[in-house]
Amino acid sequence: MNGVTILMYHQVGKFPPMEEHRATYCDVGRFARQMWYLHTFGYNVLSLDRLVEIFTKHLPIPPRSVVLTFDDGYQNFLTHAAPVLKRYNFPAIVYVVPSLIGKKAEWLALDGHPTPAMLTADEIVQLRSMGFDIGSHNLVHERMAEKPYEQQFHEALESKKALEKIIDDEVRHFCYPYGSHNIDSLKAVQQAGYTTAVTCQRAAATPDFDLLALPRKAISFGDTLPGFIFKLHTKNMPKTPPLKRTMDDKA
Numbered sequence: 001m002n003g004v005t006i007l008m009y010h011q012v013g014k015f016p017p018m019e020e021h022r023a024t025y026c027d028v029g030r031f032a033r034q035m036w037y038l039h040t041f042g043y044n045v046l047s048l049d050r051l052v053e054i055f056t057k058h059l060p061i062p063p064r065s066v067v068l069t070f071d072d073g074y075q076n077f078l079t080h081a082a083p084v085l086k087r088y089n090f091p092a093i094v095y096v097v098p099s100l101i102g103k104k105a106e107w108l109a110l111d112g113h114p115t116p117a118m119l120t121a122d123e124i125v126q127l128r129s130m131g132f133d134i135g136s137h138n139l140v141h142e143r144m145a146e147k148p149y150e151q152q153f154h155e156a157l158e159s160k161k162a163l164e165k166i167i168d169d170e171v172r173h174f175c176y177p178y179g180s181h182n183i184d185s186l187k188a189v190q191q192a193g194y195t196t197a198v199t200c201q202r203a204a205a206t207p208d209f210d211l212l213a214l215p216r217k218a219i220s221f222g223d224t225l226p227g228f229i230f231k232l233h234t235k236n237m238p239k240t241p242p243l244k245r246t247m248d249d250k251a
């Protein structure tokens, strides 16, 4: 079946050559070429709200459909990614961790990475006014599947409230930190009122997936333009069956 490729980015910017931990970096020059490619070859870059509409109303999926997602809420989204995206008027979503707003990405230091600045509340408002979507990356950047349901629910709900206060708008979309999720996580984000949630499971999204466990494909530092194109068109089937709520879960 024709699907939607949801691309996962983290940091976009200028980085020194690196051998390790490359999965969460994307050189801004490469990023610009990737967006140019999507534009030039007629890809349909959708917002998540549009994806929801297509999937729930069983509308035909436009050919070459892509969604652009950016995890963690780094300041370099505003300085490096946003200008490129605005050049093509591409929609995109930034998943923010409320407890990290205006701070530095200290957890990266554990792996020996630099600790870049995270977006401030003012910058998040600025991004919203530029037309970008703001989603929740949970209250804290921790693995949800290791926590009891009540805590997962509390964190999902409180992060939604905190972000809605900042942007003065509804926050409908969620992203599981590290992709960590179990069936309780799906129930928790549903109960908190989210419409979608994304994982790190690698596949193309189709209406067969639960909207609260949508798969993504990561773009990393090593992806040249041919590598990027390869990822767009391959790895469409999940390696393991994705989690799905049953009718009971949805009650």
Ligand SMILES: [Zn+2]
Residues within 6 Å of the ligand: 071, 072, 137, 141, 177, 178
């Ligand atoms: Zn993250």
